[in-house]
Amino acid sequence: xxxxxxxxxxxxxxxxxVVPLLPHTYLYDNGMHLALxxxxxxxxxxxxxxxxxxATGPDGRxxxxxxxxxxxxxxxGITITDNEDTARRAVPALACFALIIVLWxxxxxxxxxxxxxxxxxxxxxxxxxLSEVYLSAALILLAATCRSExxxxxxxxxIAFADYRLVPMTLLAFTSRAMILPALVGWGVxxxxxxxxxxxxxxxxxxYVTAFPWSNNLVGMYGWWPPWRGAGDIFLGxxxxxxxxxxxxxxxxxxxxxxxxxxxxxxxxxxxxxRRLALALGLSIAVAALTCTxxxxxxxxLAPLVPLWMAPILMSVWQRTPTSRIDET
Numbered sequence: 491x492x493x494x495x496x497x498x499x500x501x502x503x504x505x506x507x508v509v510p511l512l513p514h515t516y517l518y519d520n521g522m523h524l525a526l527x528x529x530x531x532x533x534x535x536x537x538x539x540x541x542x543x544x545a546t547g548p549d550g551r552x553x554x555x556x557x558x559x560x561x562x563x564x565x566x567g568i569t570i571t572d573n574e575d576t577a578r579r580a581v582p583a584l585a586c587f588a589l590i591i592v593l594w595x596x597x598x599x600x601x602x603x604x605x606x607x608x609x610x611x612x613x614x615x616x617x618x619x620l621s622e623v624y625l626s627a628a629l630i631l632l633a634a635t636c637r638s639e640x641x642x643x644x645x646x647x648x649i650a651f652a653d654y655r656l657v658p659m660t661l662l663a664f665t666s667r668a669m670i671l672p673a674l675v676g677w678g679v680x681x682x683x684x685x686x687x688x689x690x691x692x693x694x695x696x697x698y699v700t701a702f703p704w705s706n707n708l709v710g711m712y713g714w715w716p717p718w719r720g721a722g723d724i725f726l727g728x729x730x731x732x733x734x735x736x737x738x739x740x741x742x743x744x745x746x747x748x749x750x751x752x753x754x755x756x757x758x759x760x761x762x763x764x765r766r767l768a769l770a771l772g773l774s775i776a777v778a779a780l781t782c783t784x785x786x787x788x789x790x791x792l793a794p795l796v797p798l799w800m801a802p803i804l805m806s807v808w809q810r811t812p813t814s815r816i817d818e819t
Contacts, residue, residue: 526554527564545698555695559652585624599804611748616790626653626794634770643669647676720782758803
């Protein structure tokens with residue numbers, strides 16, 4: 491613990507040095523988030539028309555179709571730095587550092603292994619949505635491994651605030667009574683945002699995206715297929731057949747192609763003794779299976795789950811058991 495403060499200070503200096511050097515590809519995911527960040531900075535939730543992904547609300551105004559967490563961080567960054575470009579560059583780097591710190595201090599993974607996991611494929615390979623990937627992964631892992639149930643509940647409540655696709659993971663808040671009340675903070679903030687933008691807490695932005703309407707998401711924009719076929723495409727795919735995926739320049743290779751070491755992850759799962767961590771793994775498999783049944787499922791949708799999947803086996807290397815840093819809850 492005596493080394494913790496100097497380590498965090500050093501991390502802050504490294505963070506400040508790295509931000510100006512980030513390549514443009516590292517920022518690819520921030521276009522819509524930047525639009526929302528600008529709006530929030532000026533005290534609004536509606537944005538300027540961004541493109542075919544823009545959601546047109548009941549009031550005729552335009553809104554971001556993405557979960558609002560990254561946009562909120564961009565707005566905070568603009569407020570602090572008074573510079574959009576600096577804020578835009580800082581958000582993905584900040585989310586990356588957050589994931590490393592959670593892996594190190596909450597999950598108990600060695601600092602070097604935590605940094606390697608965060609900076610190696612597949613997390614950095616699918617750069618479209620990188621900030622969401624890092625932030626969502628950090629929140630999921632914190633909710634699953636933090637010794638403080640209040641902190642874990644707070645993290646669980648904000649998972650959906652970071653990525654709509656990961657809503658099932660927020661059910662971790664029901665692991666214990668102590669986690670439910672803190673989780674209400676994140677759920678309440680998200681509900682407030684939806685109410686301000688769309689008129690009700692249960693109305694999501696995807697209800698109002700003209701190019702990709704909610705009905706398409708429900709029936710499958712390209713239809714549905716068996717989960718094993720989707721899993722083959724997401725984990726072992728070597729090309730992209732769908733024309734729209736090629737339009738957004740999605741990486742062609744599946745997760746196990748770019749990160750074959752992921753096959754070792756289940757070896758750590760069998761040693762898990764924490765009910766909360768076991769539930770998180772179970773929910774993550776359910777999310778992955780649901781994603782694999784949709785023809786529009788992409789490897790980057792599962793990238794936020796990779797740190798959770800790999801944490802147990804990495805924890806077993808650095809600790810006697812993969813649950814020694816968390817409560818048996």
